[in-house]
Amino acid sequence: MTDDQLLRYSRHILLDEMGIEGQERLLHAHAVVVGAGGLGSPVALYLATTGVGRLTLIDPDQVDLTNLQRQIAHSTARVGQPKVQSARQAIEALNPEVQVQALEQRADDALLDRLLPEADVVLDCTDNYRTRQLINAACVRHRRPLVSGSAIRFDAQISVFDPRQDSSPCYACLFDPAEAPEEAHCATMGVFAPLVGIVGSLQAAEAIKLISQAGPSLVGRLLMLEARQMVWTEMKLKRQPHCPVCGSASHRAAPSGP
Template identity: 70%
Template sequence: MNDDQLLRYSRHILLDELGVEGQTRLMASHALVIGAGGLGSPVALYLGTAGVGTITLVDHDTVDLTNLQRQIAHNLSRVGQPKAASAAQSIVAINPEVKVLALQERADAARLDVLVQSADVVIDCSDNFKTRHAVNAACVAHRKPLVSGAAVGFDAQISVYDRRQENAPCYACIFPPDAAFEEVRCATMGVFAPLVGIIGAMQAAEALKLLAGVGSSLAGRLQMLDARTMEWNEIRITRQQACPVCGHDHSPDDTSRG
């Protein structure tokens, strides 16, 4: 770590839990961020300012005027530009040392199988169940920790799904792929602007803790926020043996099969 880096990251280095060793781990790590919108904006910016060595941003969409109410990685001059590229510009403007890979594409199952394999942590900032389940399946297959967040209206949730822990659930344990959940989107429902900032900042914090080996994660805990009253609720969640993704008949680490 050179003198400029020691100065840039000095407030991290001053933390006993992080120090030079933890910061060095962050600088050597690779984070995969799915979605560069409301949640992905604060996630990308905080990972970049914290010095995560490589950040891959995946988003197929372009910046729209309606995004600027909450998607803080973008600005008016970038309307029409790919969101991944716009967020990458914002990261590099703050911290040019970070390597940012901006991919304007949909995160389908085949592509995720490749992208997840090379990442140290995956942060799901997407806005639909299909993508969330595809991300989760790839993370289970490659045993990568997943930080998942969602926000719509005044309601939000966040958790970590880390199948490196024996009893930790995956996303599909809580939200089965075949369940009939109602898909609600910001475009039709709206979203309270600071809500995505709150959850996105928490996703970044969980990702940085995982990468640096600091504290304990939200694995096994689902936190839900009602921003109307700023009340948090937390439920404990466990791995489901019958889960179609990580259950005994499907998990790659299952040793009960002959």
């Protein structure tokens, strides 16, 4: 670690739970962030400031004026640019040491199967149910921890699904892939701007803990926030033996990845 890095990351290094060892794990880590909008913005920025060495950002959309109410990685000057390129500029301004791969495309099986074998953690910052299920299935296939967050109106939730742990449920244990709910989008439902910042910051925190080994993760717990009254609720989660994605039969048939 260089003198500049020791100074830049000194407040983390001072933490007994982190130290130089934890910071070095971050510097050598690769995080895949799917979605560069409301949740992906604070996720990407905090992972970058923390010193995660490689970030892969995936998002097919361009910055729109309506995004700026909550998507803090973007700016008025970058309206019309691809979100991943805009986010990369914001990251470079904060920490030019971070290597950023900006992929202006939708996440699909082929892309995730290419990226996940080299990833340490995956963060789902999307707002599409089918994509969420696709990301979860890829994480189970490649045994990569998934930090999942969502926010709409004044309601949000966050959890961690870690297929490296035999007892960990996956996203499909909680939400059946065959029973897609009616999609809720910010464009029609609205979203309380600070809410995505709260959830995205928590997602970044969970990813940082997973990489640095600074503390236990949210595996087996779903946190739900009702932001009007600012009330947190916790639900215990269990792995479902008949889950179509991580259940015993499907898990035995699927490749585990490296």
